[in-house]
Amino acid sequence: xxxxxxxxxxxxxxxxxxxxxxxxxxxxxxxxxxxxxxxxxxxxxxxxxxxxxxxxxxxxxxxxxxxxxxxxxxxxxxxxxxxxxxxxxxxxxxxxxxxxxxxxxxxxxxxxxxxxxxxxxxxxxxxxxxxxxxxxxxxxxxxxxxxxxxxxxxxxxxxxxxxxxxxxxxxxxxxxxxxxxxxxxxxxxxxxxxxxxxxxxxxxxxxxxxxxxxxxxxxxxxxxxxxxxxxxxxxxxxxxxxxxxxxxxxxxxxxxxxxxxxxxxxxxxxxxxxxxxxxxxxxxxxxxxxxxxxxxxxxxxxxxxxxxxxxxxxxxxxxxxxxxxxxxxxxxxxxxxxxxxxxxxxxxxxxxxxxxxxxxxxxxxxxxxxxxxxxxxxxxxxxxxxxxxxxxxxxxxxxxxxxxxxxxxxxxxxxxxxxxxxxxxxxxxxxxxxxxxxxxxxxxxxxxxxxxxxxxxxx
Amino acid sequence: xxxxxxxxxxxxxxxxxxxxxxxxxxxxxxxxxxxxxxxxxxxxxxxxxxxxxxxxxxxxxxxxxxxxxxxxxxxxxxxxxxxxxxxxxxxxxxxxxxxxxxxxxxxxxxxxxxxxxxxxxxxxxxxxxxxxxxxxxxxxxxxxxxxxxxxxxxxxxxxxxxxxxxxxxxxxxxxxxxxxxxxxxxxxxxxxxxxxxxxxxxxxxxxxxxxxxxxxxxxxxxxxxxxxxxxxxxxxxxxxxxxxxxxxxxxxxxxxxxxxxxxxxxxxxxxxxxxxxxxxxxxxxxxxxxxxxxxxxxxxxxxxxxxxxxxxxxxxxxxxxxxxxxxxxxxxxxxxxx
Numbered sequence: 001x002x003x004x005x006x007x008x009x010x011x012x013x014x015x016x017x018x019x020x021x022x023x024x025x026x027x028x029x030x031x032x033x034x035x036x037x038x039x040x041x042x043x044x045x046x047x048x049x050x051x052x053x054x055x056x057x058x059x060x061x062x063x064x065x066x067x068x069x070x071x072x073x074x075x076x077x078x079x080x081x082x083x084x085x086x087x088x089x090x091x092x093x094x095x096x097x098x099x100x101x102x103x104x105x106x107x108x109x110x111x112x113x114x115x116x117x118x119x120x121x122x123x124x125x126x127x128x129x130x131x132x133x134x135x136x137x138x139x140x141x142x143x144x145x146x147x148x149x150x151x152x153x154x155x156x157x158x159x160x161x162x163x164x165x166x167x168x169x170x171x172x173x174x175x176x177x178x179x180x181x182x183x184x185x186x187x188x189x190x191x192x193x194x195x196x197x198x199x200x201x202x203x204x205x206x207x208x209x210x211x212x213x214x215x216x217x218x219x220x221x222x223x224x225x226x227x228x229x230x231x232x233x234x235x236x237x238x239x240x241x242x243x244x245x246x247x248x249x250x251x252x253x254x255x256x257x258x259x260x261x262x263x264x265x266x267x268x269x270x271x272x273x274x275x276x277x278x279x280x281x282x283x284x285x286x287x288x289x290x291x292x293x294x295x296x297x298x299x300x301x302x303x304x305x306x307x308x309x310x311x312x313x314x315x316x317x318x319x320x321x322x323x324x325x326x327x328x329x330x331x332x333x334x335x336x337x338x339x340x341x342x343x344x345x346x347x348x349x350x351x352x353x354x355x356x357x358x359x360x361x362x363x364x365x366x367x368x369x370x371x372x373x374x375x376x377x378x379x380x381x382x383x384x385x386x387x388x389x390x391x392x393x394x395x396x397x398x399x400x401x402x403x404x405x406x407x408x409x410x411x412x413x414x415x416x417x418x419x420x421x422x423x424x425x426x427x428x429x430x431x432x433x434x435x436x437x438x439x440x441x442x443x444x445x446x447x448x449x450x451x452x453x454x455x456x457x458x459x
Numbered sequence: 460x461x462x463x464x465x466x467x468x469x470x471x472x473x474x475x476x477x478x479x480x481x482x483x484x485x486x487x488x489x490x491x492x493x494x495x496x497x498x499x500x501x502x503x504x505x506x507x508x509x510x511x512x513x514x515x516x517x518x519x520x521x522x523x524x525x526x527x528x529x530x531x532x533x534x535x536x537x538x539x540x541x542x543x544x545x546x547x548x549x550x551x552x553x554x555x556x557x558x559x560x561x562x563x564x565x566x567x568x569x570x571x572x573x574x575x576x577x578x579x580x581x582x583x584x585x586x587x588x589x590x591x592x593x594x595x596x597x598x599x600x601x602x603x604x605x606x607x608x609x610x611x612x613x614x615x616x617x618x619x620x621x622x623x624x625x626x627x628x629x630x631x632x633x634x635x636x637x638x639x640x641x642x643x644x645x646x647x648x649x650x651x652x653x654x655x656x657x658x659x660x661x662x663x664x665x666x667x668x669x670x671x672x673x674x675x676x677x678x679x680x681x682x683x684x685x686x687x688x689x690x691x692x693x694x695x696x697x698x699x700x701x702x703x704x705x706x707x708x709x710x711x712x713x714x715x716x717x718x719x720x721x722x723x724x725x726x727x728x729x730x731x732x733x734x735x736x737x738x739x740x741x742x743x744x745x746x747x748x749x750x751x752x753x754x755x756x757x758x759x760x761x762x763x764x765x766x767x768x769x770x771x772x773x774x775x776x777x778x779x780x781x782x783x784x785x786x787x788x789x790x791x792x793x794x795x796x797x
Contacts, residue, residue: 007553007582015579023567229628272624274533275557276580278549441534 012277016285022294022333024256034297038304038366045308055117058122059180061149064139065188066130069245072154072168073127080183081123125149136169143171150176150184158192161200238317239376239403242326243368243396245301248334251365253294254341257286258354261345270440279437287338287429294334302326325402328418329395335366336392339432343452346439353446360449361392368396379404386419391424431456463471481544484509484632484663486531490539490607492525495782501524501687502539507665509544512658514674515667515683516691516772518780523667524560526684527636531557544631553582556630560637560667561619564609570596572603574624581628595623600649615646622650626657634656635666651677671773681772683779690779699770705743706768707752712761715739721759727752740768 007015024030059080065073130139139151151171158168168188172181176351197204219227264270273282302323309315344357367387368375375384379401387397398417401409433457447455472560483707485507500522505515515523528534529541532548543551544700565573574592579585590646599619609617626633638654639647654677658664668674672683681698693701707728711718712766719739728741743752749767756765 009578011582012580015576018575023565168677264563264565267566268559268561269565270532270563271528272557272558272563272577272578272621273560275531275555275559275625276552276577441528 004302006190009281012281013284013288016277016282016428017289017292018272020260020286022288024260024290025293025296030293034454036301038300042304042307044053045304046311048446050417057177057179058124059149059183060122060124062126062128062147063184064130064135064142064148064151066133066135066139066153067197068131068133068156068161068240070129070131070152071195072159072188072191073129075194076187077125077127079190079194080187129307130248140171143173146173146175149173149180152188154192159195159199162333234344236376238322239400240372241305242322242403243372245298245305246326246330246333246396246399247365249294249298249301250330250337252297253290253334254337256293257290257338258341258345258358259351261286261342262348262351262354265346265440266349273438279440280433282440283342283433283436286342287335290338291334293413294330298326298330322403325399329399329421332418332421332425333392333395336395336421336428337361339367339425340392343432343439346436347442347452347455348446349443357446357449357452363391364393365396367393368400371397372400375400379409380407385413389420393423394421394424433459483507484511484544486540486542487530488540488542490526490541492522492529492534492536499686500536503684503687503689504539505682505689505692507663507682509663510658510661511679512654512664512677513598513666513682514678514683515649515665515684516674516776517667517670518671519669521684522687523684524636525687527634527665527667531555531634541719545762549694551632552730553628554631556581556628556633558622558625558635558638562618563576563619564621564624566610569606569608570601570612570620572607574620574627577624578627580628587651592623593626595627599653603682608717613684615642618642619646619650622653624676626653629660629662631662633662633664633666635664637668639668639670647673664718671771671776675772682763683776691775698772698775702775705749707741707743707749707756708764708766708768709741709756710763710765711738711739712738712763721728722756725755725759727755727759737763757784 020102020138025034063073065076067073067366133153133155136151136153139148139153142148142150150173153169153171155168170181170185170188172184197207221227250271256277264273277285300388306315306318306323309317340361341358344354344361348354348357367390371383371387374381375387378384384397384401388401390397394417398409398414398421403415435452438458439452483506485505485636487503487505490500490503491498503522503526508757515527517523525534530543530548531544532541532552539634541548544554548555550685567578571589571592574595575585575588578588578592593605596602599622601616601619604612604616604620609620612620622635622638625635627728633654635654638650642650651673654664654666655690675695678695680694681754682689690699709718709722715733715737719733719741722739723731727747729744730740730742732740734740741752742754743749753765753767756762
């Protein structure tokens with residue numbers, strides 16, 4: 001006879017947790033989704049500039065311009081070798097975004113954004129000027145036969161400052177890449193613009209300086225006198241990124257918890273497990289196991305975000321304190337949602353039955369998704385403050401408020417919301433354990449929310 | 460060997476019984492359980508001695524599984540006390556093996572992994588566990604399935620895996636809810652032998668079944684539950700002493716009806732029943748000893764066979780559950796009164 005078996009209380013929790021983690025996280029599907037995808041995405045983000053710069057095609061050939069005035073091509077030659085400014089690119093991006101979504105618009109945006117790359121490009125273009133517009137047909141023939149890179153015709157009216165309504169004609173072969181088309185178009189367009197300005201008697205450089213709208217260096221000052229540099233991008237993007245990260249990682253694991261609990265119940269394996277471990281050990285093990293699953297996702301995607309921002313020299317958008325808050329509210333949010341999902345999972349026999357009970361939980365979880373804009377716009381307003389204390393939305397709202405990069409959330413509210421969140425998480429966990437204990441052995445029609453509460457207080 | 464021979468006399472059976480310890484492996488006192496408006500278990504009290512093999516009998520919905528779940532402390536009783544090996548089942552969980560009525564396993568898990576997981580939960584040390592699982596699979600005539608997913612096995616094979624998961628940790632108390640249901644005769648016999656070997660190892664075994672002949676062949680003690688109440692709780696020798704009624708089963712070479720009439724006229728029997736197979740049941744008259752009656756019957760007519768009528772668990776079950784009027788199959792037949 002073997003030694004008398006004896007497994008410690010925590011030992012059983014750990015065993016259950018490891019099984020749940022192993023059979024969820026160490027599967028091909030999960031490894032691909034939660035580990036491989038972030039790694040590949042990180043690799044793409046990191047390597048993209050390198051790949052783009054290496055693959056940037058040279059611009060080589062002859063451009064023939066039918067330019068009776070003879071002034072545009074000289075300017076265009078200069079503009080072509082000068083990279084566009086950031087402002088110029090952003091303006092182009094804005095105009096691309098302003099147009100209705102279309103593949104062309106998207107391509108333009110990508111093309112404009114790629115202009116920001118500091119990757120060197122070989123530009124060896126010979127400009128030839130044809131003094132008469134009669135040369136247009138010859139230019140078009142040369143383009144068709146591939147003898148020249150591109151051709152253009154500048155009508156004299158296009159240079160008239162008093163009547164500059166006409167544009168110019170551009171002739172390109174079908175093989176010319178969109179990037180090269182943009183470069184040539186920009187060179188000729190800017191040259192025309194400068195020529196018009198000069199012909200009107202103005203100083204083009206002076207005009208450019210005068211038209212350059214100044215950007216303020218904004219500092220936010222709180223009533224307590226705290227000063228923080230305003231960062232518009234951070235203000236909009238960082239809170240929603242943090243909240244989504246928290247929401248997705250918590251909800252994905254809680255959903256696993258719901259489905260596996262239902263599966264164990266419908267497979268009748270639950271009673272076998274209850275013969276080996278108490279309901280509390282089972283529930284504890286399951287919650288810990290899926291917490292690990294959730295943590296893997298949080299770390300992988302969080303690291304991807306931080307690494308991506310660092311690679312784009314925007315690491316300062318995520319201060320270390322934000323990560324500490326993320327960890328704290330992740331624990332609170334996960335325990336709350338996991339407790340509710342495990343209680344629901346234990347009470348029903350299939351996913352269809354679970355829908356009616358999960359509905360109210362989901363409604364509360366959708367609050368931060370629906371209200372993220374007003375909350376980040378006014379992180380210390382009435383709406384934000386009240387929703388900070390409504391579980392299970394509270395941790396999601398708090399992470400939105402704390403990362404909103406505007407005036408700091410009052411410390412008393414941070415402490416109160418955290419303590420309240422922990423208390424709610426503990427309360428929900430207790431309630432879930434009571435429901436779980438009864439629910440896992442129940443068969444038949446699913447309980448009403450009222451019956452669920454009754455189970456919690458059954459001896 | 461604790462198993463009793465069902466054909467042995469009462470005295471020889473009684474001699475086997477002391478092998479079971481007087482100390483209770485399971486003790487129930489006034490245990491009640493109610494689900495909504497239904498009284499599933501009503502004040503059941505019983506004691507199951509250590510190393511005994513106890514059969515839980517009863518019709519469907521009688522409360523057997525609920526009682527077993529309370530013994531396992533999977534559900535708590537509304538009233539009463541449950542004690543397992545001198546403590547609560549929660550504290551003794553690792554020393555109990557349990558095969559529930561609703562069989563369950565992780566369909567995607569490999570057999571070895573599943574059994575290993577259950578063994579680890581029951582506190583079996585991982586060292587040598589794989590070897591132990593292999594040995595058991597051989598013994599259960601399931602070689603080579605250790606790396607197969609549970610869902611790939613047949614229903615009977617899955618059932619044997621579930622049984623293995625309940626005994627892999629060599630429990631002191633083994634509770635089997637309907638262990639024979641769904642098994643073919645070959646596997647049924649294999650499980651029967653396994654139960655016997657577990658008892659021989661020293662385990663106390665409780666099993667519920669509807670197969671009365673199996674219970675009769677295996678059990679030291681029988682508990683019959685009907686409508687949530689215990690209606691019978693006795694060792695097999697006690698049962699025989701209590702329910703072996705004074706009667707003879709005769710198979711005369713002559714016409715059964717003539718023999719029955721002759722037996723009644725002779726004053727040996729007060730009732731006689733004839734059966735289609737030619738047998739005649741005689742209920743002996745008061746004051747007539749069974750041995751004297753047998754001698755007298757042989758003088759009345761030549762016999763193909765003659766024997767004492769024995770208690771039949773199947774009939775007893777039907778009688779206790781449905782009432783005495785229903786009678787058992789052994790008592791059915793044309794009745795002739797004296």
